[in-house]
Amino acid sequence: MTDVTNIKGGPSLPQERKLVTSIPGPKSQELLARKNAAVAAGVGVALPIFTVAAGGGVMVDADGNSLIDLGSGIAVTGVGNSAPAVVEAVKAQVEKFTHTCFTVTPYDGYVEVAEKLNEITPGDFDKRSALFNTGAEAVENAIKIARHYTKKNGVVVFDHAYHGRTNLTMGMTAKNMPYKDGFGPFAPEIYRVPASYPFRDGLTGAEAAALSILQIEKQVGADNLAAMIIEPIQGEGGFIVPAEGYLKALSDWATANGVVFILDEVQTGFARTGTMFAADQEGFAPDLITTAKGIAGGLPLSAVTGRAEIMDSAHAGGLGGTYTGNPIACAAALATIDTYEKENLAERANEIGALIENFFAELQKNDDRIGDIRGRGAMSAVEFVMSGSKEPNAALTSAIAKQAGEQGVLVLTCGTFGNVVRFLPPLSISDELLLEGLQVVADILAAN
Structure with missing residues (x-):
């Protein structure tokens, strides 16, 4: 198991997805038990890992797993976590x-x-x-x-x-x-x-x-x-x-x-x-x-x-x-x-948005459950529907988010009908890391 006690955050972190335990790992599970005993139940979590460092396009949890961050703390860390x-x-x-x-x-x-x-x-x-x-x-x-x-x-x-x-x-x-x-x-x-x-x-x-x-x-x-x-x-x-x-x-x-x-x-x-x-x-x-x-x-x-x-x-x-x-x-x-x-990060947002849109547009050609691809820049989303209709597909959306987290990619959901996966990567993320995260989502979609 990776020793994370001396890991520093920010862009110095290795920009890679790396799983050394299941998600959540034993240390995160231990901390989750403490959270449940100390924190009000109404304070929920989307992915039950406990972060010890983050930067660029990754976050490292208490077990030493490095996950791709496609949420940015809900659009907060646009400049990257721990930006110098x-x-x-x-x-x-x-x-x-x-x-x-x-x-x-x-x-x-x-x-x-x-x-x-x-x-x-x-x-x-x-x-x-x-x-x-x-x-x-x-x-x-x-x-x-x-x-x-x-x-x-x-x-x-x-x-x-x-x-x-x-x-x-x-x-x-x-x-x-x-x-x-x-x-x-x-x-x-x-x-x-x-x-x-x-x-x-x-x-x-x-x-x-x-x-x-x-x-x-x-x-x-x-x-x-x-x-x-x-x-x-x-x-x-x-x-x-x-x-x-x-x-x-x-x-x-x-x-x-x-x-x-x-x-x-x-x-x-x-x-x-x-x-x-x-x-x-x-x-x-x-x-x-x-x-x-x-x-x-x-x-x-x-x-x-x-x-x-x-x-x-x-x-x-x-x-x-x-x-x-x-x-x-x-x-x-x-x-x-x-x-x-x-750093002209507005233009970087446009580059990120184009990558996401093009990636899912290709998938949409063969999967009509991808109902709509929308957004601007690095605020992009995919709305999932039942095949052959516009009926919201919340079950598929939930499965994608859960399984992506288990495979080391943090994605968030949204939508009044619970059927939208949103992509809010930090603007400091690399193309390679972003595309790897999107491919994990695509593989999950194909398997469901």
Whole structure:
């Protein structure tokens, strides 16, 4: 068995898939037993291995197994785990100070992150940013800001949406299990309308937008709406890419009706979709944009960025929190964003996306259970269906994820119907490692 006690993380790790025990191995099983005895049962795990090191495109578990990482901590470690610049920035900041609370005594790191977000997010208008800890916090605060600015309460969300696990964001999220079941009642004044889902509705962007807007106007009323919020590519809902023109039509309607249009780019942001933000590909800029996940290389940080007149509408003290914009996370974010830019990782995301799309397009020629291949850049997915139909095939999807993990490849599932495998590799992964992981999935598909 490999001695992992002195293994270092980061890109220095051997970039290989290597199994020295079954998955999970004995040490991971021992740790899992401890987890079950100490951690609340509601905190589940997708793959029961315990990671001791990670970097590039691999993660090493407590038993010395090296697995291919096609999940990036759910799109968090886009620059790779333990990216050198991030590690050095964190070390330097820890040696200075770990916390003051920005709303008590501020520090320049927070300001620098805000300045950078104002610079790189879509839109050439005057902007402001506020920092938080998690994606759900960013979404909640975007809604708070929109309500304060408009003096209205209603919020429109969409089918297949995922926005978080707090009370408000659970109410905004579409999928019941495991996110909402038994946790209500939820916050009021949330209205759900249909979303564009080209594989299943067959509608153009204009047609899908017309249906969404008709329901908003007839069942809610624009005069009651503070905000409309949507993911530019729906994440947990199934990596659903809306039909061309859909998002812009919604944005145009919101602007015409005094409704704040919010793009939730928590999962799509920071080079993941082939541009720094997915909105860069849509031909418009949202009023507000929420970011998290890929922002800080694995450190907890999130943000709301948007039009200055909207962001500045909240009174002093209305936004903030003890840990929001933590100085260590801010240092990590500056190094992470710099890495995206200097290493042109948005273009790398496009290369990864092309590899995934081409790989599964070949398989699809001989396997009609591959219903749809979609996504942008390194945010790609395959929707599995029953042969000869579009009926969701959740059993096959679950089998692929389970068996891939057992063979040393971490993949994640998603989708309202539980029938989508999503691929979110770190942008630091090599072509060879990525293709090896995809081939494992293909072999499992052939055997099932």
